[in-house]
Structures are given as structure tokens and as C-alpha cells.
Amino acid sequence: MAYDLAQNLAASAFVVLAYTFVVRRPEGWGNLKRQGVFGLFMGLTAVFSMMHPIHIGPGIFIDARTPLVGLTALFGGPLAAVVTAALAAAYRFSLGGAGMAAGMANPALSLAAGVGFSWWVTRGGRALRLRYLFGLGLLLAGCSLSSLLLLPNWALTVEVFDRTALPFLTMLPLGTLFLGALLLREQRHRDAELRMAESEARYRLLADNVTDMILVIRAGGEIAYVSPSVREILGHEPAEIVGRHAAALLHPDDQRPAAEAFSGLESGSPTVSVIHRIRHRDGRFLWAESSMRPARDASGAFTVVAAVRDVTERKLYEEQLHEARAAAEAGNRVKSEFLASMSHEIRTPLNGVIGFADLLLGTELTAEQRQYVALQREAGRGLLAIIGDILDYSKIEAGKLELEERGFDLHRLMRDARDLMSNAASQKGLALELALGASVPRFVRGDESRIRQILLNLLGNAVKFTERGSVLLSVGVLSADEATGVAPLRFSVSDTGTGIAPSEQSNLFQRFSQGDSSTTRRYGGTGLGLIISKQLSELMGGRIGFHSSPGIGSTFWFELPLPAAVEGKTDGKAEGRPAAAPGRRTARILLAEDVPMNQIVTSSILCKAGHMVEVAEDGEAAVEAVRTGQFDLILMDMQMPRMDGVQATTAIRGMEGGRRAVPIVALTANALPDQLQRCLDAGMNDHVTKPIERDTLLATVDRWLGMAPQVQATLLAGAQPADAHPPVPTRPDKDVVLDPATLAALADTLGEEALPRFVAGTLSELHQRIGRVLDPASPKDAGFDAHAMVSLAGNLGLVELSRLARKLQHACEQGRTDAAAALKEEVQAALARASYALGEALPGGVIPAV
Known part of the structure; x- marks a missing residue:
């Protein structure tokens, strides 16, 4: 029995070797060929085991054909199992004898059991385990015992069953488990090698490609x-x-x-x-x-x-992007400089337009004249508002707008906004109302000027687009934010206008956009008010929106997180500014201004307010005047010859005694933040932006003199008849030497008697400056004098001379010496033509200046 068992163990080793040979064969073999070869090996092994069975008693023996057929189906496939079963059955048929039928049925039953068990494992997605192999062995033992029913007689069946049942039920499951475990181990090893080979191939494919x-x-x-x-x-x-x-x-x-x-x-x-x-x-x-x-x-x-x-290309793109960003930043600097220059160049003549209109409204005028002058002033203020919108939008777009958070009186701000728009509302017959929520704090912290700007933008739009009914300005408190604990304030402006069509609502809060294309033609404006309001509200941590119903009206609102401030801690004016005190006194004021037109306008405003004014034509004269005189306030222009406003302020602040503490207010046409900051850095206390508004100038002077601001209201006399149309100014051709309309306006401002002397003085200054331009100490000095000639000639309506002087100024500033030399001759000839034209235009000629 031990010898027979050793032979069968050797056969089992042969089975494993055969399985290893088949499953590791190169890819040249197909699946059917593998199954056929493996079935042949297993069939021959089954025949060998039948030739050398394990004898367990006289005439009773056990061979390995049953587990071999079943395991072949499980590990080799159904075709391999059929080949194995066929070889085993054929060999048993060749032996003959009484048990031939039962012997041939044994591999057939084992084949069915093995194929069925393999299907059960595969169909259920089960991983093959040792307990499954032992179960297969029990199933195969049952198949072997069942085949005994085919023995010739029942007595023989009972006798064989009695002697073989126990060996079958013990040795067949154990043999199946033993041989199956060897095959399973080889299968798992083969699968691991396949997975590793696939992984290596996959990674090799990735690495290679x-x-x-x-x-x-x-x-x-x-x-x-x-x-x-x-x-x-x-x-x-x-x-x-x-x-x-x-x-x-x-x-x-x-x-x-x-x-x-x-x-x-x-x-x-x-x-x-x-x-x-x-x-x-x-x-x-x-x-x-x-x-x-x-x-x-x-x-x-x-x-x-x-x-x-x-990443060579990416680095190249990054370098190009860096260069483009540097170029964009340089472009922004150039744009800022252009805006500063534009602000100065436009605001300076607007100072004359609005200032002279204010002066004329203070004189005796007919109703028609008063109406025309008032319209002129409002047109100038409208142009000033447009310039302000463009500059504000440019600052916001460039990220240069800085907010100034400080405490202020919110209730007063709301009333001021209503009062500022009440005149425009009353002229259209609209009721302008204010509603303050009961829980709205009086004192809050935020940027008062920017909140005022948003309110006036929304109020101005409501009044502009409402023909009848009313406009309501309101403010209320929303629920507190859980993160900050601050209750946002909701500002609303509601009107009873025509409303906004749904198709046009998407155009709102877009730059240079209004409700429809006809709005600009009918009402004017830049279309920047709402987008500036939106960006300002977002900069302050809030949001803005609107509701509108066509034919009913619109409500524009914005919400801001404004924390409450302690009463008495507000500082709505700049820190360090003195509080106003009641009463008005006559003050001695030094005006440092080099342009005669601005000297006349500013001095007239101050003198009519009861002040005494001394004029210094440049920074050096201003410093000397302070050194030798006593002044309560200094108004300092920023751009002057010899010594500019910054240098003069530095010199004054360096004096000893009380003179160094005199308040200095800058007069500047450069409204950009960096330009205004230069004033404060130089030691100035405040600034007034050109063109000068009379009320703004007087309020600033009163504040620094410790006086209460005087509230003035100018009422327009009379109403414009329906058929009356204001005269449309004509733009003179660029080659015109003298614009008679400008000269006539100057005569109305100064008076017929003073006009010739004023013209003579201006011509004298023009001749002096052209002399310095022809023989300058430096190109910079020539550009400075040419810049002065632009405004001097413009005051008199000398169109050609003003135009050529500006071209000469730019040529000198840009260092184009050849062009500057040619322009100097043209300017000199234009001045000669201008002098002749003025002499012809004025009755009695030009009175020599004294």
C-alpha cells in the first residue's frame, strides 16, 4: 500500500509539472491547444494511476482517475476534462470484466461533477479556496460510490460498497485537496507573475512613450x-x-x-x-x-x-508676460500722468468759466442775462462732473482709489444729500422726501465722501429720469452678520419714473452704458455713474442692486457694513482740521498764483466775502511776503515759475516763530490722489481743486479761519420762455487770429472801461514771455513760458497764438529742438498778428500798459 501511495504521489508531481508546462507555454499556443495538451497529460496520468492503484484489501483498490478528471475540469477547462475522462474510460473498457460498466461510468460522473463545480465557482465570482477543493473531493467520492450501482448484481454492489465507502469518503477528498492545493498554488503563482508582467509592461509602455x-x-x-x-x-x-x-x-x-x-x-x-x-x-x-x-x-x-x-516655452511665455506687464504698468503710469495733465489743463479754464459766472450772478443783471449766466455755470459744473467721473473710474480701474474710513454723522449726510438735490427736484415739480429708520445709528464709521458720491449718483439719476411724482431717499438697518456682528445699512432711492424695460436692465452697471441708446442723447452723461457706484460699494465691502417695473418706477439700493461710532468721535473733515466756530471776521489772505485770470477770479471771490487779499505771482514772492508780512491764511498754487508751491511751502514751514504755523491751502488742478498727497506731504493743510467753486473755496477758508461756513442759496430769477433758446456758441476755426465772442465775454466780465487796460497788460506779458522763449536759459524754461502763453492768449480769444504756444510747449518738453526752433518763429509771427487784430477790434486801440 505504501508503494502504491508513493507511485500515486509521483504521479501527482507529474501532474503539477504538466500543469506548469502548459500554463507557462509561450503565447503561440491557443486556448484549445492548451486544454487539449493538458487533458492528454492528465488522461495519461489517470491511466497510470489505474495501472498502479492503491490496494486496500483483497480485490479492493482505489485509483486517482476520479480526482484527476474533476480537477482537470476545474483547472484545465471542459475540453481538457473530456480528454482526460475519455482516456480513463477507454483504458477501463480495454480491461473488461464484470465491473467495466461501473468503471467507465466513474470518469463520466467525475466529468459532470467537475464541470458543474467549475461553473459554480466561475458564475459566482468566487475565489478558489481549500475548503472548496475539499468539497469537490466529497462530491467526487459520491460520484465514485454512485457508479457502484452499475455492478452486475445487488449483492456484489452491497459488498463492494461496504468495503470501499469509508476509503472513498476519506482518501478521495484528501487526495483531491492535496493535488488541488498543488495546482492552486501553481495557478496563483502564475497569476501573480502575469500581473507583474502586465504591470511592468504597462509602466514600461508609459515610460517609453x-x-x-x-x-x-x-x-x-x-x-x-x-x-x-x-x-x-x-x-x-x-x-x-x-x-x-x-x-x-x-x-x-x-x-x-x-x-x-x-x-x-x-x-x-x-x-x-x-x-x-x-x-x-x-x-x-x-x-x-x-x-x-x-x-x-x-x-x-x-x-x-x-x-x-x-518648460522652455513656458518660461519664454512667462518672460513675455512679465515684459507685457511691465509695459502695462508703464502705460498705467503714462495714463496717470496724462490724467493729471488733463485734469490741470481742463480744470484751469473751467475755473474761469464757473468763477466768472458766479461773479456775474452777484451783479445786477436782467432776468434773461441771469438765466444765460446760470445756464453757463451749470454747463461748466456738468462738464466738471463728467471729468470727475472719468477720473474716478480710471482710479478705480487702476486700483489706485484709497478709502478713508472715519466717523461721521450719517443723519446729517442724508439730509445734505437731499438738500443738494432738492433744487433740481423742485424745478421739475418733484417731491423729494427723506426717510430715516428708527434704529439707524446717527454716527457711523466709513468713507463719508464716497457714500455721498453714491447717494448723489442715485439721486441724480432718479430726478433726471422722473418726469412727475416723487423721489424717496431712505436708509434702514438689516439683520446683523453672524461673522462680523455688524448690521449692514441699506440705502434706497425710489422714484415714480417710467421704469426700465426688462430688455434694457442687463445694460445697467456696465461702463459707458445707459438704459438705451437714446438716453445719452436726451439726458447726457457719461454712463459711468452706476458702474462707479457699484465698484465703490464693493470696495467698501457692500453690494448694490435695483428693482424696476416699467410704468411704475424703480428702486436702486446699496448695502454697506458701517459700524456704529461713538458720538463726539466723528471726524468727517481731515484729521487735524479745526472745527468751525460761529461768526465771520475779515482775514488777511495771501494768494500765490501766477496766472492773472485766476488771480482776478479768486481775489474777486475773497474780496466780496470781506477778506483782504495780497497776491504773490510765484513761490519766491510768496515766501518773501510771508517773511515780511502777517497773514491768517495762504492759498498756494502748485505750478508757478521760479519756485513752485511745494518748494514754497517747504520754505515757509522752515521759518521760525508763528509764521511757520500759518495754514496753507493748495490750489491745484491735479485732482489725482498722488498729486494731492504731494500737497499734504509738503506740509500743506488742505487743498481746493480747480476750477474753483465759490462755495467750496469760502467754506475751506472759513474752516481754517475758525469761522462757521456761510450757507448761501442762489435763486434763478425768472423762467425760460418756451420759445427761448440760449445762443449756441460757435467754435472758431483753428486759423482764426482773434475770436470776437471771447473778447466780448471778457468785456462783459471786466467792464468796457477796464477791458483795454487788461488787454494791454496781457499783451505786455505775452511779449515778455515770447522774448524769454526766443532766448531761454533752458528748454524747460521755454516750455514753462510757452505754457503760460497758452492761457494768456486764450483769455483774450487769440486762437491761433494759443494753439501754436501749446505746440511749442510740447516740443520743448519733449526735447524736439528742431521743431521748437521752427515753432518759435511761428509763435512770434502769430503774436504780431494778434497784436494788430486786438488793436483793430478795440475802440481807440490798445492802451499801453502802465
Whole structure:
């Protein structure tokens, strides 16, 4: 029995070897061929086991054909099992005898059991386990015992069953478990090798075809592997790189940071990316980005896997982007300078337009004259508002707008906004109402001037687009924010206008956009009011929106988080500004201004308010006047010859005694924040922006003199008849020497008697400046005098001379000497023509200046 068992164990080893041979055969074999060959091996093994069975008693023996057929179906497939069963049955048929039928039925039943069991495992997605193999052995033992029913007689069946049942039920399951475990172990080993081979093939496919260069670097820095993409990136063959030190490929300046990043890697470290330069085979350097990740090789040694990507084009784009950004920033600086220049150039003549209109309204005028002058003043103020919108939008777009948060009286601000728009509302017959919520705090912290700007924008639009009915300005408190604890305030402006059509609502809060294309033609404006309001509210941490129903009206609202302030802690004016005190006294004021037109306008406003004014034509004269005289306030122009306003202020602040503490207010046409900040940095206390508004100037003077501001109301006399139309000014041709309309307006302002003397003085100054322009100390001085000639000639309506002087100013400032030389001659000739034209235009000629 031991000999027979050893023979069957040897047969089992042969089965495993056969299975190993078949499953590891190269891919040249198909599935059917594999099953056929494996079935042949298993069938021959079954025949061998039948030839050398295990004898368990006289005439009783057990062979391995039953487990061999069943396991062949499980591990080899149904075709292999059929081949194995057929060989076993054929051999038993050749033996003959009384038990031939039962012997042939045994492999057939084992075949059915094996195929069915294999289907059960596969269909259920079950992983093959040892207990399943033992169960298969019990099933096969039952098949063998069932085949005994085919013996010739019942007595023989009972006798054989009685002697073989127990051996079958013990040895067949154990034999099936033993042989199946060997085959299962070989199958799992084969599957693991297949998975590893597939994984290696997959990773090899990625490494060989990925555009990035894959490196495996040992702990010492030597390159253990490089992907074939090194040919496309560096021009090297992989064999030329393997074994070299990774640092040898880097640019000398990049070796140290790359080495530091490499040395900082350890097991478990996150991926580290380094941008560096790497040497190409032809000697040039490429920009590359290396992503390094720590790993372990097959032996467990520490390695680093690096993916290297060529980013040369990206670096080029970054450099181009940097250059473009630098160019854009330079463009922004140029734009800021242009805006400052534009502000100065436009605001300076507007100072005359609005200032002279204010002066004329203070004289005796007919109803018609008063109406025309008032319209002129409002047109100037409208132009000033447009300029302000453009400058504000440019500052917001460039990110240069700075908010000034301080405490202020919110109730007073709301009343002021209503009062400022009440005149415009009353002229249209509209009721302008104010509603303050009961829980709205009186004192809050925020940027008062910007909130006022939003309110006036919304109120102005409501009054403009409402023909009848009313406008309501209101403010209320919303629920407190859980994060900040601050209850936002909701400001609303509601009107009973025509409303906004749904198709046009999307155009709101867009730059240079109004409800429809006809709005600008009918009402005017830049279309910037709402977008500026939106950006201002968002800068202050709030939001803005609207509701509108066509034919019913609109409500525009904005919400701001304005924390409450302590009463008495408000400082709505700039810090350090004195509080107003009641009463008005006569003050001695020094006006430092070099342009005669501005001298006349500003002095007239101050003198009519009861002040005494001394004029200094430049900064040096202003400093000398302060040194030798006593003044209560100084109004300092920023741009003057010899010494500008900043230099003069610095000199005054450097004096000893009480003179250094005299309040200085800047008069500047440059309304940009950086220009205004220069005034404060130089030691000035405040500023008034040109063109000068009479009320603004007097309020600022009174504030710094410690006086209560005087509230003035100017009522327009009479109403414009329906058929009356204001005269439309004509724009003179650029080649016209003298514009008679400008000269006539100047005569109305100064009076017929004073006009010739004023013209003579201006001509005298023009001749002096052209003399300095023809023989300047420097191109800068020539440009300065040419700049003065622009406004001097413009005051008299000398169109040609003003135009040429401006061209000469630009040529001098830009250093175009050839063009400047030619323009000097043209300016000199234009001045001669201008003098002749003035002499012809004035009755009695020009009175020589004294």
C-alpha cells in the first residue's frame, strides 16, 4: 500500500509539472491547444494511476482517475476534462470484466461533477479556496460510490460498497485537496507573475512613450534608469545617461538648490518640484521642471523617481508676460500722468468759466442775462462732473482709489444729500422726501465722501429720469452678520419714473452704458455713474442692486457694513482740521498764483466775502511776503515759475516763530490722489481743486479761519420762455487770429472801461514771455513760458497764438529742438498778428500798459 501511495504521489508531481508546462507555454499556443495538451497529460496520468492503484484489501483498490478528471475540469477547462475522462474510460473498457460498466461510468460522473463545480465557482465570482477543493473531493467520492450501482448484481454492489465507502469518503477528498492545493498554488503563482508582467509592461509602455523624461536616481545621486524620451528632450541615448551623476546635467547655478531639494527627500515625503536648467547634448541649456518623489526599488533600497518636463516655452511665455506687464504698468503710469495733465489743463479754464459766472450772478443783471449766466455755470459744473467721473473710474480701474474710513454723522449726510438735490427736484415739480429708520445709528464709521458720491449718483439719476411724482431717499438697518456682528445699512432711492424695460436692465452697471441708446442723447452723461457706484460699494465691502417695473418706477439700493461710532468721535473733515466756530471776521489772505485770470477770479471771490487779499505771482514772492508780512491764511498754487508751491511751502514751514504755523491751502488742478498727497506731504493743510467753486473755496477758508461756513442759496430769477433758446456758441476755426465772442465775454466780465487796460497788460506779458522763449536759459524754461502763453492768449480769444504756444510747449518738453526752433518763429509771427487784430477790434486801440 505504501508503494502504491508513493507511485500515486509521483504521479501527482507529474501532474503539477504538466500543469506548469502548459500554463507557462509561450503565447503561440491557443486556448484549445492548451486544454487539449493538458487533458492528454492528465488522461495519461489517470491511466497510470489505474495501472498502479492503491490496494486496500483483497480485490479492493482505489485509483486517482476520479480526482484527476474533476480537477482537470476545474483547472484545465471542459475540453481538457473530456480528454482526460475519455482516456480513463477507454483504458477501463480495454480491461473488461464484470465491473467495466461501473468503471467507465466513474470518469463520466467525475466529468459532470467537475464541470458543474467549475461553473459554480466561475458564475459566482468566487475565489478558489481549500475548503472548496475539499468539497469537490466529497462530491467526487459520491460520484465514485454512485457508479457502484452499475455492478452486475445487488449483492456484489452491497459488498463492494461496504468495503470501499469509508476509503472513498476519506482518501478521495484528501487526495483531491492535496493535488488541488498543488495546482492552486501553481495557478496563483502564475497569476501573480502575469500581473507583474502586465504591470511592468504597462509602466514600461508609459515610460517609453511619455513625453516627460523619467529618471530613477539612487540615494548617492547616480542615475539608475532613464526613459527613452531622453532622446527627444536632451538628445542623448539612455545608455549615455545611466550611471552618470544627476547634478552633472544641471546648470552650475541650479545645482545647489536642486541638491538641497533632493537631500530633503525621505520615505513618506511629498512630491517636490524644482525648476532648473538642464544641459542638452549640443551644449545649450533648457528650462525644465522636475517633480521628485521618494520610492523603494525591488531590493528595498531608497531611490527617487523624477519626472522631468521641458518648460522652455513656458518660461519664454512667462518672460513675455512679465515684459507685457511691465509695459502695462508703464502705460498705467503714462495714463496717470496724462490724467493729471488733463485734469490741470481742463480744470484751469473751467475755473474761469464757473468763477466768472458766479461773479456775474452777484451783479445786477436782467432776468434773461441771469438765466444765460446760470445756464453757463451749470454747463461748466456738468462738464466738471463728467471729468470727475472719468477720473474716478480710471482710479478705480487702476486700483489706485484709497478709502478713508472715519466717523461721521450719517443723519446729517442724508439730509445734505437731499438738500443738494432738492433744487433740481423742485424745478421739475418733484417731491423729494427723506426717510430715516428708527434704529439707524446717527454716527457711523466709513468713507463719508464716497457714500455721498453714491447717494448723489442715485439721486441724480432718479430726478433726471422722473418726469412727475416723487423721489424717496431712505436708509434702514438689516439683520446683523453672524461673522462680523455688524448690521449692514441699506440705502434706497425710489422714484415714480417710467421704469426700465426688462430688455434694457442687463445694460445697467456696465461702463459707458445707459438704459438705451437714446438716453445719452436726451439726458447726457457719461454712463459711468452706476458702474462707479457699484465698484465703490464693493470696495467698501457692500453690494448694490435695483428693482424696476416699467410704468411704475424703480428702486436702486446699496448695502454697506458701517459700524456704529461713538458720538463726539466723528471726524468727517481731515484729521487735524479745526472745527468751525460761529461768526465771520475779515482775514488777511495771501494768494500765490501766477496766472492773472485766476488771480482776478479768486481775489474777486475773497474780496466780496470781506477778506483782504495780497497776491504773490510765484513761490519766491510768496515766501518773501510771508517773511515780511502777517497773514491768517495762504492759498498756494502748485505750478508757478521760479519756485513752485511745494518748494514754497517747504520754505515757509522752515521759518521760525508763528509764521511757520500759518495754514496753507493748495490750489491745484491735479485732482489725482498722488498729486494731492504731494500737497499734504509738503506740509500743506488742505487743498481746493480747480476750477474753483465759490462755495467750496469760502467754506475751506472759513474752516481754517475758525469761522462757521456761510450757507448761501442762489435763486434763478425768472423762467425760460418756451420759445427761448440760449445762443449756441460757435467754435472758431483753428486759423482764426482773434475770436470776437471771447473778447466780448471778457468785456462783459471786466467792464468796457477796464477791458483795454487788461488787454494791454496781457499783451505786455505775452511779449515778455515770447522774448524769454526766443532766448531761454533752458528748454524747460521755454516750455514753462510757452505754457503760460497758452492761457494768456486764450483769455483774450487769440486762437491761433494759443494753439501754436501749446505746440511749442510740447516740443520743448519733449526735447524736439528742431521743431521748437521752427515753432518759435511761428509763435512770434502769430503774436504780431494778434497784436494788430486786438488793436483793430478795440475802440481807440490798445492802451499801453502802465
